Amino acid sequence: MPELTPSQTVGPYLRLGLDWGADGTAVVPAGTPGSVRITGIVTDGTGGPVTDGLVETWQADPDGRFAHPEGGGSDFRGFGRSCTDGEGRWEITTLLPGALPDQAPHLDVSVFARGLLDRVVTRIYLPDHPANATDPVLALVPAERRSTLIAQRVSETEYRFDIRLQGADETVFLDV
Amino acid sequence: MTTAQQPQYLRPRDTHPPLDSPGYRSTGIRHPGQAPIVVPQRLTEVTGPLLHGPIGPNDHDLTRQHAEEPQGQRIIVTGRVLDSDGRPVPDTLVEVWQANAAGRYAHKADDWAAPLDPNFTGGGRVLTDSLGEYSFTTVKPGAYPWGNHHNAWRPAHIHFSLFGQAFTQRLVTQMYFPDDPLFAYDPIFNSVPAEARHRMVSTFDMDATQPAWAPAYRWDIVLRGRDQSVFEEPHA
Numbered sequence: 001m002p003e004l005t006p007s008q009t010v011g012p013y014l015r016l017g018l019d020w021g022a023d024g025t026a027v028v029p030a031g032t033p034g035s036v037r038i039t040g041i042v043t044d045g046t047g048g049p050v051t052d053g054l055v056e057t058w059q060a061d062p063d064g065r066f067a068h069p070e071g072g073g074s075d076f077r078g079f080g081r082s083c084t085d086g087e088g089r090w091e092i093t094t095l096l097p098g099a100l101p102d103q104a105p106h107l108d109v110s111v112f113a114r115g116l117l118d119r120v121v122t123r124i125y126l127p128d129h130p131a132n133a134t135d136p137v138l139a140l141v142p143a144e145r146r147s148t149l150i151a152q153r154v155s156e157t158e159y160r161f162d163i164r165l166q167g168a169d170e171t172v173f174l175d176v
Numbered sequence: 177m178t179t180a181q182q183p184q185y186l187r188p189r190d191t192h193p194p195l196d197s198p199g200y201r202s203t204g205i206r207h208p209g210q211a212p213i214v215v216p217q218r219l220t221e222v223t224g225p226l227l228h229g230p231i232g233p234n235d236h237d238l239t240r241q242h243a244e245e246p247q248g249q250r251i252i253v254t255g256r257v258l259d260s261d262g263r264p265v266p267d268t269l270v271e272v273w274q275a276n277a278a279g280r281y282a283h284k285a286d287d288w289a290a291p292l293d294p295n296f297t298g299g300g301r302v303l304t305d306s307l308g309e310y311s312f313t314t315v316k317p318g319a320y321p322w323g324n325h326h327n328a329w330r331p332a333h334i335h336f337s338l339f340g341q342a343f344t345q346r347l348v349t350q351m352y353f354p355d356d357p358l359f360a361y362d363p364i365f366n367s368v369p370a371e372a373r374h375r376m377v378s379t380f381d382m383d384a385t386q387p388a389w390a391p392a393y394r395w396d397i398v399l400r401g402r403d404q405s406v407f408e409e410p411h412a
């Protein structure tokens with residue numbers, strides 16, 4: 001059987017290949033009814049911004065269906081991609097995901113950067129959602145670290161999700 | 177829907193580099209200090225974006241994105257995307273980026289003293305065909321120095337980004353060229369377990385080489401396959 005190809009870093013010049021600009025950050029076009037902005041900062045172990053990173057998101061639509069034949073065949077793209085800017089900030093505009101049969105609403109997240117030899121994976125959960133209490137992935141995370149996976153509500157249409165690669169309050173990363 | 181009913185993708189072993197790889201200095205303040213929490217794959221992980229773009233008209237030919245042809249050796253890079261079960265991965269987006277023939281990236285942060293080429297940007301995109309085959313035309317990138325350690329040089333490489341058909345299959349990697357003398361000195365190449373490094377190295381391909389036009393390099397990319405045994409588990 002063929003052997004798995006190893007991962008390598010995106011390096012510092014990832015924008016040459018992976019920057020989709022506004023098409024990447026617009027999971028849905030700005031102004032779409034019900035759309036929200038999710039934004040945050042990626043930081044390193046010194047608390048400094050990661051200015052050459054990439055954040056990608058993958059999620060269900062508001063009805064809990066994915067744009068994939070094994071996930072309900074939604075026509076909602078469900079995929080977002082944002083290069084971090086000079087302040088380490090990433091952002092997407094999207095619709096909030098619906099709950100899945102056995103899970104709280106969430107977005108899967110990949111983070112790539114110079115200095116990361118493989119992506120790191122995390123999840124964004126919504127604040128104060130009743131299903132968080134029974135979510136099987138959150139249940140595997142030590143209670144004192146769970147807050148790193150839960151977005152903060154800034155307003156009705158904006159959420160904040162920071163990603164700390166290393167150090168105190170390091171984001172919980174998942175091996176999927 | 178139970179986890180056991182969903183296909184599970186095999187977990188990599190002895191393949192990917194450790195995130196904490198001190199030889200590559202940039203990992204120092206960027207690698208997580210805590211081990212990742214192992215979670216079963218659920219619907220979000222076994223699905224993934226099946227993107228067919230964005231792809232522009234000359235994204236498959238990096239030598240035709242400007243008014244004239246770029247400097248350097250024109251090459252064809254071709255291969256197959258498959259999974260570790262041997263199945264081709266059709267219709268999947270492959271994104272590439274690279275330095276020019278002099279080893280300079282068309283990026284404002286790259287300021288080393290090699291010439292930029294006004295006819296080369298270095299970004300490309302293709303979709304695999306129904307057999308998982310991809311092909312693009314470019315110029316052979318040059319090696320370049322970097323600040324990791326004294327007299328550090330990156331072996332020539334092309335960055336590749338792949339989606340596959342599930343979130344678990346997402347892969348970003350680098351393709352190298354055969355017999356590069358810089359392999360022995362490169363901490364990024366050598367961050368990978370020794371027995372897996374050769375999988376990142378393309379081979380010269382005479383069959384795909386086009387007469388009086390361009391030599392070809394072949395590189396197959398293998399994404400995580402499915403653990404077939406999971407399908408056979410009885411519903412618990």
